[in-house]
Amino acid sequence: MGTLMKYEFRKTWKMKGFVLCLTAFFELIFLFGVFSDNEDLWGSSIVGLIFTTICGLFLIGVYGIHILSKDINSKQSYMLFMTPNSSYKILGAKVLENGGSVLLSGLFFILLAILDIMLLVVRYEDIQGMLDLVGVIISGDTEEFTYSSFAMASLDVVLSWVYLICVAYLAVVICATLLKGNRINGLLSFVAFIIIAILVDNLHDTLLGAFYVYSMPRLVSNIGFYLFLSGIFYFITAWIMDNKLSV
Amino acid sequence: MLESFGVTKKFLGKTAVDSISMKLEPGHIYAMLGPNGSGKTTWMKMAAGLIKPTSGFIKYNNESVGVESRKHVAYMSTEPFFYDWMTVGDVGKYYQDFFEDFSMEVYDEMLQEMNLEKTLKCKELSSGMMAKVKVAVTMARDAKVYMLDEPLNGIDLLARDEVLNAIIRHAGEDKILLVSSHLVEELESVVDYAIFISNAHLVGIYEVEELRQNEGVSLADKYRGIYGSVEMGGAC
Numbered sequence A: 001m002g003t004l005m006k007y008e009f010r011k012t013w014k015m016k017g018f019v020l021c022l023t024a025f026f027e028l029i030f031l032f033g034v035f036s037d038n039e040d041l042w043g044s045s046i047v048g049l050i051f052t053t054i055c056g057l058f059l060i061g062v063y064g065i066h067i068l069s070k071d072i073n074s075k076q077s078y079m080l081f082m083t084p085n086s087s088y089k090i091l092g093a094k095v096l097e098n099g100g101s102v103l104l105s106g107l108f109f110i111l112l113a114i115l116d117i118m119l120l121v122v123r124y125e126d127i128q129g130m131l132d133l134v135g136v137i138i139s140g141d142t143e144e145f146t147y148s149s150f151a152m153a154s155l156d157v158v159l160s161w162v163y164l165i166c167v168a169y170l171a172v173v174i175c176a177t178l179l180k181g182n183r184i185n186g187l188l189s190f191v192a193f194i195i196i197a198i199l200v201d202n203l204h205d206t207l208l209g210a211f212y213v214y215s216m217p218r219l220v221s222n223i224g225f226y227l228f229l230s231g232i233f234y235f236i237t238a239w240i241m242d243n244k245l246s247v
Numbered sequence B: 001m002l003e004s005f006g007v008t009k010k011f012l013g014k015t016a017v018d019s020i021s022m023k024l025e026p027g028h029i030y031a032m033l034g035p036n037g038s039g040k041t042t043w044m045k046m047a048a049g050l051i052k053p054t055s056g057f058i059k060y061n062n063e064s065v066g067v068e069s070r071k072h073v074a075y076m077s078t079e080p081f082f083y084d085w086m087t088v089g090d091v092g093k094y095y096q097d098f099f100e101d102f103s104m105e106v107y108d109e110m111l112q113e114m115n116l117e118k119t120l121k122c123k124e125l126s127s128g129m130m131a132k133v134k135v136a137v138t139m140a141r142d143a144k145v146y147m148l149d150e151p152l153n154g155i156d157l158l159a160r161d162e163v164l165n166a167i168i169r170h171a172g173e174d175k176i177l178l179v180s181s182h183l184v185e186e187l188e189s190v191v192d193y194a195i196f197i198s199n200a201h202l203v204g205i206y207e208v209e210e211l212r213q214n215e216g217v218s219l220a221d222k223y224r225g226i227y228g229s230v231e232m233g234g235a236c
Helices: A002-035 A039-073 A077-081 A087-124 A127-139 A147-178 A185-208 A216-243 B040-047 B088-098 B104-113 B127-139 B157-169 B184-188 B208-215 B219-228
Strands: B002-011 B014-024 B028-033 B055-060 B073-076 B145-149 B176-180 B193-198 B201-207
Touching: A002 A039, A002 A087, A002 B088, A039 A077, A039 A087, A039 A147, A039 A185, A077 A087, A087 A147, A087 A216, A147 A185, A147 A216, A185 A216, B002 B040, B014 B040, B014 B055, B028 B040, B028 B184, B028 B219, B040 B055, B040 B073, B040 B145, B040 B176, B073 B127, B088 B104, B088 B127, B104 B127, B104 B157, B127 B145, B127 B157, B184 B219, B193 B208, B193 B219, B201 B208, B201 B219, B208 B219
Parallel strands: B014 B201, B028 B176, B028 B193, B073 B145, B145 B176
Antiparallel strands: B002 B014, B002 B055, B193 B201
């Protein structure tokens, strides 16, 4: 599994490097703005950092999906499937590497955000004002925002990403199995992904819609919900790869 | 021993392989012959455990082929399949990471014989060079079964000789070598048996020497005879 993950990382490290470089660029601007008391500069860099966080996580996740699609729809599939590894292991390595990358990137961005907030707090000595500001940015509400809800909300976002990756893997594998060689395979994979995601989203709203979005019961339930569904989709996808997919 | 029991593979209504039963024994080199689309590659992929038959089964040493048999079966596809970012050296490292029977020493020797540098980027290789790398990395495994799908495709005469020499050198008493090709004449001097496949069916398995002695025909003549007017049956 470790060897498979090593090669999965090798396939995607350029994209991760790009996101890291972009983050470093905005962080440097932020630090320069803070230490030179240029509020416009650090304000703009925060927007840049938020943009990089959202897009970075998105790019890392989507690039992993693109790699799976390439791995099973091209002759490069032999590189994986001729090795003495089961489809469960091969997919598991992909989910762990991609999910792990999103998780680590998410934690990295959270840590960076906390450090940057702390720096602003120390620099401008307005702790409550700063937390209120972050609370408004994230939840639109200063009352509900606490450190624990911030951490749980962040974990929730990361796990919902892992779940979406699993849904996308399922969609890609279903389309590769049924429509091998079809020109609109990619488009149909995307349509399948949207359909599955919408169905699950409706189920999610039915089960958890009654809770307030940033309440602790909702956040904890969300995490359980996404973990459970990620597992289900992983097993279905691996089973299809093992039994129905022709490489 | 590699055995195929009534193996059939269908793809969305099209039958690629139809009820093929045969037995391949160690110590022999087999040629798998047949026109394009006859089912050679599909059968090989099933034997390599890459795809599952619709019905029937293939066994390697009395165990159904699958993840475990991939440790002993070295399959080489006709198309280039290495990752774009790989160099010739990376390909060797990849095989070393995944196959216990891979020898980097043998790989290095074969690359040297074929005048290939490890620093060369795979995506920049000519078709001849790519064919040589594929053969080198496959034959650098000490596998029990080698299945080479069209290893002579798209390469010049000299490169063909190098590839065939590499293949012959790795034939052994305990190994099964299966080579598919359209170049019947090239294989004639190398193989013991020829497996003829046509329209997804097994036409027959013939011992090359026996063909020469008993029927007085070469493998190429037999090929012309079979594909000129396909008949089912044949000696096994």
